[in-house]
């Protein structure tokens with residue numbers, strides 16, 4: 001078994017393209033899916049290497065045509081979304097007009113997987129961020145089938161997943177809207193699985209729901225999970241998995257060399273949190289969340305004109321967006337000291353020992369006090385600060 005590229009993102013484009021079914025996605029020792037060629041089936045046609053998005057530099061639009069701060073008018077859906085409900089608003093429009101939406105949900109085993117939605121109920125499971133690498137499964141082939149049937153399709157994912165889908169399809173379609181997220185990096189599905197096992201051990205009950213972007217304490221980085229019919233809430237700094245994820249210590253190796261960490265984007269529309277909005281458009285800041293939206297192509301611009309009525313929005317500037325999101329400038333820095341060892345023992349150590357050894361939390365007194373505050377008080381403090 002041979003690897004296609006040392007910078008594989010695990011996107012599955014090559015697997016879905018190979019007519020000889022010679023490519024398998026196999027989890028590496030850290031748990032990231034990696035494309036490998038079965039040389040017994042391979043006829044050496046070179047298609048996988050030619051279409052590997054990691055070998056291409058032509059999957060980007062030029063500089064964004066427009067930069068916006070947006071917030072969905074539907075407050076219930078806004079609350080369920082990570083930031084300003086950008087994705088939910090775009091996706092709901094497509095569904096209401098008979099189209100198909102692809103995004104990421106948790107499956108029955110709490111794995112993050114790409115999946116399609118054709119109803120607003122199905123869309124609900126795709127909302128909010130799952131901070132772990134998702135598996136695109138066979139969704140690229142499904143997209144192609146829907147496009148051939150002339151259905152409108154909206155596909156959302158990280159930059160590398162959107163670049164991969166474009167490379168897989170090989171041409172642009174009028175009925176396809178690609179939405180990429182600004183992404184600082186992804187951690188491995190195995191790490192997330194072990195983390196859920198750790199929580200299971202801690203609480204004596206399986207975690208059956210996990211939301212990294214709960215808004216009880218307002219827009220920010222608060223989590224919520226469910227076990228044994230109970231909910232547990234907290235902020236990212238109180239949690240080992242979340243803290244080390246945000247600090248960039250658990251990312252896939254290719255994320256530290258990300259091809260998509262700049263303002264030329266692979267999607268027709270790019271969405272993210274509008275971090276720093278209070279500095280640039282203080283009148284538009286809201287504790288309910290604000291999304292950044294970049295319109296990168298004519299398809300993106302035209303689609304926005306159709307959906308803009310569902311949002312409150314404000315014209316903004318790319319330089320403001322870049323100031324709040326360093327992954328629009330460069331990939332996340334690899335901090336070797338921690339990254340070199342963070343996955344050591346992931347499969348062999350007891351989970352409690354693994355997280356205690358590899359993910360120690362050093363909280364300041366202030367952070368400890370903050371973490372003890374109930375969400376309602378945090379919300380009130382945020383409002384007061386505003």
Ligand SMILES: Cc1cc2nc3c(=O)[nH]c(=O)nc-3n(C[C@H](O)[C@H](O)[C@H](O)COP(=O)(O)OP(=O)(O)OC[C@H]3O[C@@H](n4cnc5c(N)ncnc54)[C@H](O)[C@@H]3O)c2cc1C
Nearest residue numbers: 081082083085086087103104128129130156183184272273
């Ligand atoms: C791994 C990851 C890293 C991110 N890094 C940044 C960052 O550095 N800066 C920033 O501003 N924003 C980042 N985001 C985006 C951010 O979390 C919000 O998704 C964004 O603010 C849009 O919010 P929303 O309210 O429109 O939509 P949301 O309700 O969050 O929905 C956004 C879309 O993200 C999709 N999605 C969820 N999890 C994944 C996943 N694991 N892989 C691919 N797609 C997924 C959902 O299906 C949905 O389509 C990241 C998201 C992910 C998943």
